[in-house]
Amino acid sequence: MGRTAASLLAGLWGLAAAASAQETAYVPMSPPQPGLPVCAGGLCQADALAGLFEALAATEAGRRMAPVHILQIGDSHTAGDRITGKVRASLQARFGDAGRGVLPPGPPYEGFAPYQVEMTAVGWRPMPAPLVGPGGFPTVGVGLAGVQAISLEPGAELRLRPEGRDALAYVISVCGEGAGRLRVEADGEVWSERVFNEHGATRSCVNMIADGRPREIVLRPLDATLMLHDVRLGQVGAGVTLSSLGVVGATLRDLAARDEAVVAIQLASWRPSLIVLAFGTNEGFEDGLEPVAYEALLRGQIARLRRLVPGASLMILGAPDALRSGVEGGCSADGQRAPPPSLAVVRDVQRRVAADTGVAFWDWHGRMGGDCSSDRLALRAEPLMRGDRVHFTSAGADWIGGVLADDLLAAYEAWKAGR
Structure with missing residues (x-):
């Protein structure tokens, strides 16, 4: 390399260094x-x-x-x-x-990413209700979440990883119907097995409480006749x-x-x-x-x-x-x-x-x-x-x-x- 070219490169490096020294950190635009x-x-x-x-x-x-x-x-x-x-x-x-509050009983669409909780599903089929046209018609069996979750596949599961502060007691509430059983696990331990048609009711909401905030909650249907309307996560207090x-x-x-x-x-x-x-x-x-x-x-x-x-x-x-x-x-x-x-x-x-x-x-x-x-x-x-x-x-x-x-x-x- 000639001395002229070397001098030119040195000059360019010097300019780059000077420009770098003048750079400022990114500051978000004022809303x-x-x-x-x-x-x-x-x-x-x-x-x-x-x-x-x-x-x-x-x-x-x-x-x-x-x-x-x-x-x-x-x-x-x-x-x-x-x-x-x-x-x-x-x-x-x-x-x-x-706590986070009520969620649909499974991701209703691809890319669903609610704050304060991570939700993943395997073999779990959330079914959004069809949108109602100007004529109107009832959507039987669909609650306020606008979604039903029906699982027919063996090994289906819904995993929830809640965020938030530590708690003395944590509650999960599930509203559903059918004669099927739902197993709820918290951090690998069986928390509860419930059915929604106890005492003659066709549908109900069940509340389950655990000590502390679990890192992961897993819902597993044990029968094929289970339908969920929502899942609610919260802290007692x-x-x-x-x-x-x-x-x-x-x-x-x-x-x-x-x-x-x-x-x-x-x-x-x-x-x-x-x-x-x-x-x-x-x-x-x-x-x-x-x-x-x-x-x-x-x-x-x-x-x-x-x-x-x-x-x-x-x-x-x-x-x-x-x-x-x-x-x-x-x-x-x-x-x-x-x-x-x-x-x-x-x-x-x-x-x-x-x-x-x-x-x-x-x-x-x-x-x-x-x-x-x-x-x-x-x-x-x-x-x-x-x-x-x-x-x-x-x-x-x-x-x-x-x-x-x-x-x-x-x-x-x-x-x-x-x-």
Whole structure:
């Protein structure tokens, strides 16, 4: 190598070293400020959450030793457990970790990855209920998880590896039916063998308690006539548990179609302090949505839940912003996307019905930033929405979940101050 070439390489190495010395560590982009909601603090009718707030206050004061259970039922925003995972983590950091909560009885789709627990299945066939069309029809034998698990293969098993703090006692609850036996193992030891038709009942929920938090729980059916509706993991004692039961593509019609007998035993076993309804996005993409029929459906489901769980608080998450592609003159940066017309109708019905029935309403759309905010969030340097302008990225779910948790905690503090 000549001296000129060597000098050139040395110069380049020197420049590279200088550039390297000037590099800075990666810092995440600052999230946007929450948008302006239709109600102060994002929550309309926050006083409807008094029952939840009473339970949280008793927990905080050491007067309540039972978990405060929050149950969210919804569509893919709930199924992914990213938004609910952030809310769960925030509330558990404040009030204590009482466990993961209710799960579907097996992975309902490939890639299912809920927070705070790892779930794997072999020979275990979870069967999601078919989505309900505008005509509506009941889904017999399907509960709030929207999934049934039926195992016919020898050696089938469902493995659960829960995360969380150590506990003096750990509980697993399983709702099911059939004459078959279910073996539950904790860290390799047989925990229990149960059947669901004892004492003449066709279906039931059974609770099993073990000392401490097991590292691994294994469910094994011993007979071919076993059907499970859900699995609930929790810790005995005070704290918060948040269950997220979502079905991809679901609408409020799917909730209405759930088998009343199964739903009744589930809610009686779970005893939620708050039930959150998180539907509306998929209805918003229905061009033929009938507002009067949708309002009657929503009122009917509120009445149904109040009848089944009289003491629970109720909250509706208003439909978030979402865009449909293939339009001209849309509000997106490229002019090719716009909100489907029915989405605003759904949101208006949700807000009016919540106000009329005394149900809390969270203005998801406003907190995102209003109309076409999904496009703005998708185009950030660190995108908070996916390219479909419907679903959140992991960072976006963490952001909007944090906004919801902050709004709930702010309402709780205001309730305590005004007591």
